[in-house]
Amino acid sequence: MILLSKSRLSYKIVGSLILIFLLTFMTLGMVVSMVFENTILVSEKQKADLLLRTIEKPLQIALYLKFYDQIEEKVSPVVSVPDVTELVISDQNKKQLYSYKSKDNMISRHEAISMIHEIKEPTSGQLMGTVTLRYSDLAYDETRQSIHKIVYGVGASIFVIFFVAVWWVRFLLSPLTNIAKKVRYYKPGDQMVFEEDGSVEIEQIVTAFNAMQKTTQTYLEQIEAMNASLEITVQEKTHELENQYYLDRLTGLPNRYRLQERLEQGETVALAIVNVDDFKEVNDFFGISIGDEMLIQIGIWLQELSGSCYRLGGDEFALIFNELSQKELEHRLNMLIKFLDEKTFMVKEESLNIRVTIGVAIGNDKVLTQADIALHHAKENKKQIAFYNEDEGVEEHYRTNLTMASHVRRALFDRRIICYYQPIVNIETGDIVKYETLVRMIDEEGNIVPPMQFLPIAKRTKLYPQITLEVVYQACTLFASRDEEFSINLSDSDIRNPHTVSEIIKTIIETGTASRIVFEILESEGIENYDEVTRFIAQVKALGAKIAIDDFGTGYSNFENILKLGVDYIKVDGSLIREIAANPRHRIIVETIIDFAKKIDAKTIAEFVSDETIYNTIEEMGVDYSQGYFTGKPAFL
Incomplete structure (x- = not known):
C-alpha cells in the first residue's frame, strides 16, 4: 500500500484492479481446487469401497467354510484392477491368509488410499477376518497437479496483463502527465497551452485549468494594483511618520531629533538654546491653550530672525548660526532679545511681555550639551545670555x-x-x-x-x-x-x-x-x-x-x-x-x-x-x- 501511495496514478489504477482480481481469483481458485480435489478423493475412495464390497460375499463364505485355498480365486476380480496396489486378508487373530502387492510402481508421491473392511459371520455377526486394501491415488494426484498448472498459468497471464494494462493506462493518462509538468513550472502571468486529447475527462481538466489561469491572472492584476496603491500609501505614511518624528506637532518646526541628526554630521556651528522665562505661569494662569498659542508665535518669530530654528520641547528652542564670530553672534542674539522684549502677546485684551534666557556654545558633537550647560549657568546667575566657557568650571558643575x-x-x-x-x-x-x-x-x-x-x-x-x-x-x-x-x-x-x-x-x-x-x-x-x-x-x-x-x-x-x-x-x-x-x-x-x-x-x-x-x-x-x-x-x- 505504501508503494502504491507513492507510485504513478497508472500503477495505482491497474495495480488496484489487478490486486482485487488476483485476490478474488486466488480465493475462488483455492475454494474450487479444494472442492474439486475433495470430490476426486471421495470418488476414488468410493471406487475402492465398491471393490471391497464386490469380494465381501465370496470371502465371507470362504472364511466361514475355511476354504482358504479359494481366497486367491475369490479376490482375483479385485487384484486385477490396475489401481489396486496391495491387498491383505487376515483372520480374526490377524494371521495373514492372503497377501498381494502390485509389481507396478503406481504409488504417487503422496500416500495411497488405504481402506480396511471387516468380514463377519452371516449368522452370528462375529468377526472372521479383515481385508486391507491400498488403492493408488495417482489419478487424484495427476488431477490435482493439472488444477495447479491451470492456476499458475492464469496467474502468469495476470502479470502479463498487468504490465500491458499499465502501459495502456499510462498511455491513456499521458495527457495528465503533460498537464502536471506544465502546472509544475507555471508562474503567475505565464500562459499555459494544453493539447486537446478528445476524452471528456481530460477536456474537463483542461477547461478547469484554463478557468484557473484566468482567475489567477485576474487576482494577479488586482494584487499588482493593490501593491502599487500600497506602495504609494507606504510612501505617504513614511513621509508622514518622518514629519511626526522630525517635526514638532505644535509649532511645525524641526524637533530635537532633527537637530541631533544635523549635529551628527560633524560641522562646527554656533548653537543657542532659547528658554522662555516663566512660561509655566502662563499655563497656570491663562491655560494650556494660550501657552500653546504663545509658543507657536515665538517659534514663528525665532524662525524669521534666525532662519534655522528647532523646538527642543516644552519652552525651549534651539537656533543654529554658521560662520559667525562670538562677537557677531553675541550682537545678533542681543538684537533677538531686544526684539522679543519689545514684542507683546495679547490674551483677552491683556498684553504679556516675553522674556527669554539664552545659553550659547560653539562646537560640533558636544555643542548641544554645552549650550544646555550654558543655559543653566545663565539661569543660576540671573543672566539673559551666557556663552559656554570651559574655564569657568560650568562643565565641572554639570559633571558633579x-x-x-x-x-x-x-x-x-x-x-x-x-x-x-x-x-x-x-x-x-x-x-x-x-x-x-x-x-x-x-x-x-x-x-x-x-x-x-x-x-x-x-x-x-x-x-x-x-x-x-x-x-x-x-x-x-x-x-x-x-x-x-x-x-x-x-x-x-x-x-x-x-x-x-x-x-x-x-x-x-x-x-x-x-x-x-x-x-x-x-x-x-x-x-x-x-x-x-x-x-x-x-x-x-x-x-x-x-x-x-x-x-x-x-x-x-x-x-x-x-x-x-x-x-x-x-x-x-x-x-x-x-x-x-x-x-x-x-x-x-x-x-x-x-x-x-x-x-x-x-x-x-x-x-x-x-x-x-x-x-x-x-x-x-x-x-x-x-x-x-x-x-x-x-x-x-
Whole structure:
C-alpha cells in the first residue's frame, strides 16, 4: 500500500484492479481446487469401497467354510484392477491368509488410499477376518497437479496483463502527465497551452485549468494594483511618520531629533538654546491653550530672525548660526532679545511681555550639551545670555550633578534611601498625633545626605518617581503597625505619573494604611493640571486618605484652587512662621489663612516652629497643629 501511495496514478489504477482480481481469483481458485480435489478423493475412495464390497460375499463364505485355498480365486476380480496396489486378508487373530502387492510402481508421491473392511459371520455377526486394501491415488494426484498448472498459468497471464494494462493506462493518462509538468513550472502571468486529447475527462481538466489561469491572472492584476496603491500609501505614511518624528506637532518646526541628526554630521556651528522665562505661569494662569498659542508665535518669530530654528520641547528652542564670530553672534542674539522684549502677546485684551534666557556654545558633537550647560549657568546667575566657557568650571558643575545622579541611582539599588519622621503636635493637647515623612540618603561612607542635595538632581534624571515609591513603601510598612497619622509629600509630577499613582494606591491598600495617610501636595511649586490632581484626590479620599496643601502662603497661592481641591489640612509655610512674632504683616497673612481654613473646615499646621515664642503665638492665633524643632526634630523611628 505504501508503494502504491507513492507510485504513478497508472500503477495505482491497474495495480488496484489487478490486486482485487488476483485476490478474488486466488480465493475462488483455492475454494474450487479444494472442492474439486475433495470430490476426486471421495470418488476414488468410493471406487475402492465398491471393490471391497464386490469380494465381501465370496470371502465371507470362504472364511466361514475355511476354504482358504479359494481366497486367491475369490479376490482375483479385485487384484486385477490396475489401481489396486496391495491387498491383505487376515483372520480374526490377524494371521495373514492372503497377501498381494502390485509389481507396478503406481504409488504417487503422496500416500495411497488405504481402506480396511471387516468380514463377519452371516449368522452370528462375529468377526472372521479383515481385508486391507491400498488403492493408488495417482489419478487424484495427476488431477490435482493439472488444477495447479491451470492456476499458475492464469496467474502468469495476470502479470502479463498487468504490465500491458499499465502501459495502456499510462498511455491513456499521458495527457495528465503533460498537464502536471506544465502546472509544475507555471508562474503567475505565464500562459499555459494544453493539447486537446478528445476524452471528456481530460477536456474537463483542461477547461478547469484554463478557468484557473484566468482567475489567477485576474487576482494577479488586482494584487499588482493593490501593491502599487500600497506602495504609494507606504510612501505617504513614511513621509508622514518622518514629519511626526522630525517635526514638532505644535509649532511645525524641526524637533530635537532633527537637530541631533544635523549635529551628527560633524560641522562646527554656533548653537543657542532659547528658554522662555516663566512660561509655566502662563499655563497656570491663562491655560494650556494660550501657552500653546504663545509658543507657536515665538517659534514663528525665532524662525524669521534666525532662519534655522528647532523646538527642543516644552519652552525651549534651539537656533543654529554658521560662520559667525562670538562677537557677531553675541550682537545678533542681543538684537533677538531686544526684539522679543519689545514684542507683546495679547490674551483677552491683556498684553504679556516675553522674556527669554539664552545659553550659547560653539562646537560640533558636544555643542548641544554645552549650550544646555550654558543655559543653566545663565539661569543660576540671573543672566539673559551666557556663552559656554570651559574655564569657568560650568562643565565641572554639570559633571558633579551627573556624579550625584549616579550616587542616587546606586543608593536606590542598595536601599540607602531612608525615611526620617518629624512629629506634629496637637497644640490643644500637647500630644504627638502625626508624623511627616522626610526623605534622606545615606552615602557610601555612611553619611546622611539632606534632600536638597539630591532631590533636584533626581527630578532632572527621572529618578524622582522611584524615590517617591520607596518613601511611600517604607512609611506605609512602618505605620501599618502604629496608630498615628503620617504624611508624605507628593509633587505635581508624582500625581501626573499614572504608574506612580497606581503603585501608591496599591501600597496603601496592601498595608491597610489608607485611613491614616495624609498626602501633602507642594502648592509652592505650582500645580500644572488641576484636573489630574482633583482626580487623584478623589481616588485616595475614596479609600479614606486625607489631603494637605504644603508651603501655603508663598509662591502663587490660590484660594479658589484650594476650594476646588477640598483639602483637609493647610500647612502654613515656614517663611511666614519664622518671623510671625515680630512681623505684623506675616501675622496678618497667617490670620487670613487660619480664618479661611476654618471656613472650609480644614485644619492648620504651622511649620518651622523653632522656639517657645513662636509656639505661644500660633497657639494664641488658633493654629491647630505645630511642627518644628521646638516640638520635635526629624528622626529615624
